Amino acid sequence: MESRIFQQLTELAESFNRIGLKPVICGGLGIYLCFHKYEGEAQGLIRTTNDVDLILTKTQVLEQAKCRAIAEIITGELRYIVREGREYLHFQKNNDQYLDILAPPIEGFKTDGFRIKFVNSKLHGHITEEARFIEEDLRTVSLSQFLPDNRKNNLEVQVPSTTNSLILKLFAFNDRDQGPRQDSERAQAHALDIYIAIMLTTRADYLEGQKFLSRHRDSEIIQKARSIVDTKFSSVDKSGWWLVLEVPSFFPDKNVRQKREKLEEARNRLKRWFTI
Numbered sequence: 001m002e003s004r005i006f007q008q009l010t011e012l013a014e015s016f017n018r019i020g021l022k023p024v025i026c027g028g029l030g031i032y033l034c035f036h037k038y039e040g041e042a043q044g045l046i047r048t049t050n051d052v053d054l055i056l057t058k059t060q061v062l063e064q065a066k067c068r069a070i071a072e073i074i075t076g077e078l079r080y081i082v083r084e085g086r087e088y089l090h091f092q093k094n095n096d097q098y099l100d101i102l103a104p105p106i107e108g109f110k111t112d113g114f115r116i117k118f119v120n121s122k123l124h125g126h127i128t129e130e131a132r133f134i135e136e137d138l139r140t141v142s143l144s145q146f147l148p149d150n151r152k153n154n155l156e157v158q159v160p161s162t163t164n165s166l167i168l169k170l171f172a173f174n175d176r177d178q179g180p181r182q183d184s185e186r187a188q189a190h191a192l193d194i195y196i197a198i199m200l201t202t203r204a205d206y207l208e209g210q211k212f213l214s215r216h217r218d219s220e221i222i223q224k225a226r227s228i229v230d231t232k233f234s235s236v237d238k239s240g241w242w243l244v245l246e247v248p249s250f251f252p253d254k255n256v257r258q259k260r261e262k263l264e265e266a267r268n269r270l271k272r273w274f275t276i
Contacts, residue, residue: 013155015073022158027053034159035200042199051098071123101125130171137161163209170228188243198269213276226274236263
């Protein structure tokens with residue numbers, strides 16, 4: 001993972017920690033932060049990323065003073081500006097640092113289509129339905145292991161639980177696999193992340209996930225996630241695993257049969273994970 005992305009993450013963590021919050025990081029960087037210490041072949045497949053996906057949670061923004069402080073951090077202190085054509089959802093600074101802001105549906109805030117307005121004319125985010133339960137089982141990650149400067153060893157961020165990470169990636173894959181936002185390259189990246197996550201999970205992750213899924217078994221979000229698993233990942237020949245099979249970095253030293261065996265193991269794990 002490039003040092004630049006950790007410099008960007010450090011700035012964000014420093015500012016959030018100063019007001020008593022921890023930034024919640026998802027996307028490709030979230031997968032890295034969550035699984036970088038896990039053991040298994042799939043660990044070597046974790047991909048690099050060039051942006052930070054930040055989820056603003058209900059707890060963080062419901063207090064008006066904290067919400068305005070977050071807006072000031074992002075658009076004032078850190079000087080992120082709106083990316084042209086992607087108003088209030090995608091931000092950037094120095095032409096090479098990108099920040100995407102997401103949020104679950106939160107009552108009390110104005111919305112405009114898929115946008116939730118935190119601070120008018122200053123900070124909006126992309127409404128992410130599948131992040132509805134994002135605050136459950138959050139994991140705290142210290143940045144000291146990624147930073148050479150020991151003075152910053154108390155900086156912390158949070159990442160979604162394994163199950164929430166899988167749900168986010170399943171929805172992201174489905175969004176890019178078909179329909180008006182179809183993008184095979186993005187879909188392939190999301191599918192690879194699903195493979196990495198499910199293959200690096202532990203027994204403790206699985207048990208935590210089963211409790212989570214049991215609590216929300218009747219939720220439309222969980223039902224939709226299970227449907228995506230059934231329609232896109234229930235067979236190695238379905239679109240999800242087929243795209244992973246075509247990734248050049250997916251075990252290039254193995255033949256097709258061996259790669260399919262890897263995918264079959266992942267299929268079994270993912271299917272079992274969402275069977276409740």
